[in-house]
Amino acid sequence: MSKIIDGLYYSESHEYVKVEGDFGFIGITDYAQHELGNVVYVDMPEVDDEVTAGEDFGAVESVKAASDLMSPVSGTVVEVNEALEDEPGLINKDAFENWIIKVELSDKSELDSLMDAAAYKAMIGE
């Protein structure tokens, strides 16, 4: 059974946003990392890049396949998780601890269209 954390926002494409003030930490869910298998590469944007809700901002890759990362929110990238460059497998160890990008949110109302933990749990059928 996948780990799901209360208080985060979830997208249908299995990303989460953890909000702290005007910032959001974006990563993939525990369910997603499990479905993907061993992560061997994370394609991340650069600091100051813009991300748009519903559009891809990079990819997580297993040995076999690449999965696009879709941003659940819009904003400006203020930090990328550089630890993932050397150790992408951190996402498999703890997907919620190892966020991928930190974004300065440009429109916090976008969060309203995302799922809460209970709704996400229902969506993945657990």
Next chain:
Amino acid sequence: MTEEIKVTCLHDRHVALGALMSPFAGYDMPIQYVDITTEHNAVRQKVGVFDVSHMGEVEITGPDAAKFTNYIFTNDINTIKAGQILYGMMLYPDGGTVDDLLVYRVDDNDFFLVINAANIDKDVAWIMEQAKNFDVKVDHQSEQYGQIAVQGPEAEKTMGAVLGIDTTDLTFYTFKKMEYDGKTIIVSRTGYTGEDGFEVYADPAIICKMWDQLMEAGVQPCGLGCRDTLRFEAGLPLYGDELTPEISPIAATFGMFVKLDKEGGFIGRDACAQQKAEGTPKKLVGLELEGKAIPRHGYEVLDGENVVGYITTGYHSITLDKSVAFALVDRAVGALGNTLNVRIRKKVFPAVVVKKRFYTPNYKK
């Protein structure tokens, strides 16, 4: 219209082992049991076993068997004796590839062909059609055989200790028929991993029994996921990616398996001779990228900003810890050492043309 998916004789065992299953070539096949990296490393370092029962088998017998087999096959079966095996292709008259296959020379009038699962129906129809003017019997035997591949540096030891099959008399690309549980089985020193190893063709009940013995002995079951990463590192083509009806073995630079001057010729011979003389517009090359970004099948290859080809297979190589690929590119830009670019999503990464064999195979010759 969807055809019902087929299963191999080992299907229930894969499911019981918790394998990730996926359709491949019309069969519900195991992709991985644990993960691709673990299974890949088991084969490189120790031993692993694959269910390859989906592969097709065709036996050609009769007075014209040798002449006919050589006519539909690019390699020259007159260079081998009974008990030996050759790799090569069947071609269309224009040089495009029908399939790549193994030919086992059982005796002078008996040849055993091993073909790709995805191509079984097409190949059998093709062989039957070509056989019309020859005195041969074409016997499609795919349903009669299960097949396992035991691969890795400990394969010979495993075959002896676990299955009780002495293979010390087999050299690379040779085989023997032997009695096992009252039935005839075929054991060959072949594989698709770049390691020493064996393939066993036998009645499905025997294959199941062997599989159970291998599991009991703790041999790593390996899925199609690592079968692809292993063959790729060793520079071996996959039909559908590196060889297709549009990609001849000459374009794919596997010309060493195309014997243009053999007696009697073969289907596709003249097209291959012309391609060899004039050079094909595109050729298959190896590419090595800096960094960890992974080139995948279908990604564009660029020379400066011009698209000059595409990736046929690419991985972050497990054994080499490098991102490498096969790519079909314009001949003019395919020289070793040339720097091209690969588009990976929104970014472009430099890639140097290198030899296609990324990993030096450890065959027991």
